Amino acid sequence: MTPLLEVRNLVKEFTRSQGLFSAPSVVRAVDVVSFSIAEGETFGLVGESGSGKTTTGRCILRLIEPTAGEVRFKGEDVLAFSRARMRAARRDMQIVFQDPYSSLNPRMRAGDIVEEPLIIHRTGRKVERRARVAELFELVGLDPTQLARYPHQFSGGQRQRIGLARALALNPSLVIADEPVSALDVSVQAQVINLLMDLQERLKLTYLFIAHDLRLVRHICDRVAVMYLGKIVETGPTESLFAAPAHPYTRALLSAIPIPDPAVPRQRIVLDPASFDRTAPLREVSSGHHAAV
Amino acid sequence: MPERAPLLTVEHLTTGFQVRDGFVPAVIDVSFHVSAGDTLCIVGESGSGKSVTALSIMRLVEPPGRIAEGRIIFNGHDLLTVSEREMQAIRGAQIALIFQEPMTALNPVFTIGNQIEETLRVHGRATRRTAPQQAIDLLAAVSIPEPQKRVRDYPHQLSGGMRQRALIAMSLACEPSLVIADEPTTALDVTIQAQILELLRDLQQRMGLALLLITHDLGVVAEMADRVAVMYAGRIVEEAPVRALFDDPKHPYTRGLMGSIPGGAPGTRLRAIQGTVPPLGALPPGCAFAPRCPERFDPCPKAPPGTTDFGGGRGVKCYLHGPAVEPQVAPPAPVERV
């Protein structure tokens, strides 16, 4: 079966000018990354800040242009799409951002924010669109009588629901969720996570889930990839990766998770960057579980 | 651990903000204590009043905010009555405050070394001659690699974790006896968070610090705390030794927080708390948690519950555990949201 999304040897370089007289430096934010996601799956991308997770997500949607590599969505080569074809494809691939405060236009009413993608993609007549917006509000647990409110009149969790309703407006099959709950309060995080799981079941969504919180990733992802300095150093089924991490970076990362149980002492593993070869290719360590060791 | 005489005792602290329609409390009748060598964690969601509590202890609440009531006894002195001069001597020298975002607490135009040396000199802990070496030693003490090189770095040249270490080094320059750390790791990656927490624990053991650690992460609480105070909407709603709290959380909010942590069988729904934290100035009249509480019953929305004392340092404000109605200090009447 062809995967819904397939990323092959993706590279993204940024050049940074270093002042007038020195040559600009090149940062490889994404350094030859490959993975694929099957339909209906939740695939987690984890790693420390700056490891290239967001950049990977943005390249897939061509919000920024990759330097090299291949992105295939439903078998088609996304990077070869014309602008018009890309715009159409975006109906089917949506992104939800980390920050519910800055990702919504503060001057637009919540209902209009959710309706906007329908207008851009010329979907339905006015009445149909308004009905769809009300339906989306209910879908994500917002009160449809609050359509006319502005973003600042909603709480963080509600704003994240508005972002989600907007992302779902065009019935996408893939949702890239970039740290969708990390800006939210713990109690509200749980509400939004439950909602994401409910929506996946009801709408048969596929998620690329970018996150810092490994407890969360373990809870909701079917498979995980661990990024370190632009590369995937380990990937596999969540259970197998958490139970038997093979890469030193993964081990260090997992050992750093604070355990909410004072009776369990933590055994922290400190990463020694000299202890592994950064150029080692991924190899299979158990069924479907690969590590660069 | 045997309880020593508390180094810091906060009694009936109420701090709030003057708004158009009156005084709105952000911290309501809060009491707790911390002893040398002891770690008290204050845990709560954003807006629950944790930072305002920390700022109150340091007397750094600025107008329109003010401390309306209470006593803050540190080392036998009531900090709310000492002169500003005395307070300045206490700040930094005896009580250090470490913030969530190290960048705002460091001055971008001076090197890390300059800033540590300055702190040492201001408090008479070093001379112009001895300060540079002491600064290097302090950076070494917080495990910054190549400290003799790093002292000459500016804050922006350090990674987030190193900045937080540098700030901790600076905070410890004068060997304070109490450290208040307000979400010191919230902006950091888990691996760096683990290092910083380990550093704090290690320094605490070596120096016998009293540590008041503010966090919203129950994982951090489980690792660090001796005792825990759970804050909700300005009040401490439950206080307990850490094991007791995790073994048997008594307040429905504490239980809700624990249920919200991802865990259990993968893919199962989390036990989320419904609704959201009430905004400041729009507290419901009775128990502030009532609108979200799955166990709410008759008395809950009428008046705020008082503390039921279980002994052994356990207390909880909830009608499920006793009939107590909050004594004397009724909070100022809630005002309309602006």
Ligand SMILES: Nc1ncnc2c1ncn2[C@@H]1O[C@H](COP(=O)(O)OP(=O)(O)OP(=O)(O)O)[C@@H](O)[C@H]1O
């Ligand atoms: N527009 C840009 N110009 C230059 N460098 C960039 C740009 N965007 C990202 N980078 C760099 O690319 C690297 C990867 O960044 P990215 O945002 O993908 O990290 P991330 O894994 O999402 O981190 P976080 O967990 O902090 O969100 C970083 O070194 C970052 O500084």
Ligand SMILES: Nc1ncnc2c1ncn2[C@@H]1O[C@H](COP(=O)(O)OP(=O)(O)O)[C@@H](O)[C@H]1O
């Ligand atoms: N300078 C201020 N002016 C008005 N309200 C404030 C100010 N500082 C804090 N508050 C309010 O006080 C309440 C408690 O805030 P804070 O102590 O910062 O919460 P926490 O640290 O627990 O997230 C919040 O509702 C916040 O909006």
Ligand code: SF4
């Ligand atoms: S007092 Fe009532 S509403 Fe408040 S936490 Fe207890 S049971 Fe719930």
Ligand SMILES: [Mg+2]
């Ligand atoms: Mg990112």
Ligand SMILES: [Mg+2]
């Ligand atoms: Mg705070």
